[in-house]
Amino acid sequence: MKKSTEPQWKDLDPFLLCLIFSHLSLQDQLSCVPFVCHSWLSALLHTLFDHPNLDLTSLQDLDGHDQQLQLRQLSRYFYLLRLAIKHCKNWVSLSLPCRNMPDFATLMSVAEQTPSICRVVVPCEASVDVYPVFVAVMYWRNLRAFQGPFRGSQFVVQLADYCEKIEELGLHGKFSEKDVSCIVKGFPRLKVLDLSDSTLPAAAVSVVMDGRLKCIRDLNVVHCKFLDEDGKDMRINYVKWKAFKLEILEKASGINTMKKFMHCFRERTEKPCEDCGVIDLEEK
Template sequence: MAGVGEFRCWEDLIPDALALIFSHLSLQEILTVVPRVCKSWAIAVSGPYCWQDIDIEEWSLQRKPEHLDQMLRMLVTRSCSSVRRLSVSGLPNDAVFSFIADRARSLQTLQLPRSEISDSIVEQVAGKLSNITFLDLSYCGKIGARALEAFGKHCKSLVGLKRIMHPLEVADKVCQDDEALAIATTMPKLKHLEMAYLLLTNRGVLEILSGCRELEFLDVRGCWDVELDEFVKEKYAGLKVLGPHIVDCYEMNNWDDCSDYSDSSSFVSWEFMDDDAGDYDGESFDGIWDDEQGLDGLEVRFYEGFNDSVAGFGWPSSP
């Protein structure tokens, strides 16, 4: 313990303590500024500490596929298999998903909205992602019941699933009860399920209610063919249901954000909310940061880092 009049230098902090502090900085600062401050800081951000929680979903929305691919491979590699949460939008291909599965086997939360992954790649690598407890596959139009079944069979601790689609993305489909059946038969521990705008029928929803007996929250907004009678409502009186009618944003004030999973075991009464209207190393990364739009205010929650090898992303050098 430092004596009176003494002080402890920041660079003397252990790497994981430094990484916890750095986690409050922006992605830009972690990648380009922090490693240039001093050797100990560079070491801290070159280990896995800063990259246990990788959230680049907002950043990835405005990036080219090749830049997103490069960034993901670099971040996941830096995590040294310690990443617990990965959130990214628009995963461009099966190859990068396979890369993630090979090097991120400790993942517990995986959020891949708008990704271009296929049923076949999920079936091949789902066994490497057995620690996942929350999964977001919203707006992933190239996957279906096969992928859901593969995740369900291998991710035995899965308690949260988000599978929301845009109406135009399911316009060419007749029915998606096969996805409901895959969920019902392979995900018995689900507590939180969002399936807004899928083409479900009563049969599909009843399969889910029968197979997922621990379910606490179900979002079926926009599932227009779903009409559950009073008997079903009474039988599952402890279940919180959103939909099938569209909920106005002002009517959501008394609800928790349905996209934020909570493992709370409390139950509330069955209710339908509706309104009257309907509602990499060695590679160059030049150009990956083509513009600053989307970087300001970006909150990146990480635990690990980088060194000078990531310089040249289009940002100015640190002072």
């Protein structure tokens, strides 16, 4: 009998498979049959994970009405991720999702096998506690940049102890003067500090600009709410607000990003910054 010359399923071109997978949605990639040919699994792993940035934000798209289907897809994704850890060694950054965060065991597996990670982004809207990340940073000694929600000075201390090479730090939330002092003390080599969309006491801003951060070139306090010594919005008191602005402008004269948030420092009689919120001028 003459052998067929038609290509067999087991001989499918890996490049062609990767091309097909790249045009599918994440839901379709996770719902397809687990094995068709020898190259099927490796092509799927390559499509999902063989990139310098381990971007898990696509997990946010798995929300749906069918909870059982969602759980199966998440389970399969994390299974594939654990397989990929053995083969994909080129990850240098990690972006975590707002929802459907990897479980503790999966995140620890990633952290243990990725010492070359130098950038981590945790969304401020993340629906889980920062605890898994709190532990994972112990493995990322080469971390140069971190973005995430502020969850207390203890995490800042942990980050400073294990990731002393950090040059870019973004934390967002409600800070005390002590919290900001902890940041300045823990990361003296900071070049970029992003505290945007946060609540800060006025004294904390002075701490950032007291001269200890000698390498700082980018300070972002866009859309921040500044509090006076009584814990009230400084914009309510015109005299205090104007004095505070003049002090900040003088101290930040050498920082390149000052122009970015000048629109947040408008007078109360001018059109306010829409993202800074509306203040109650009747507040005492």
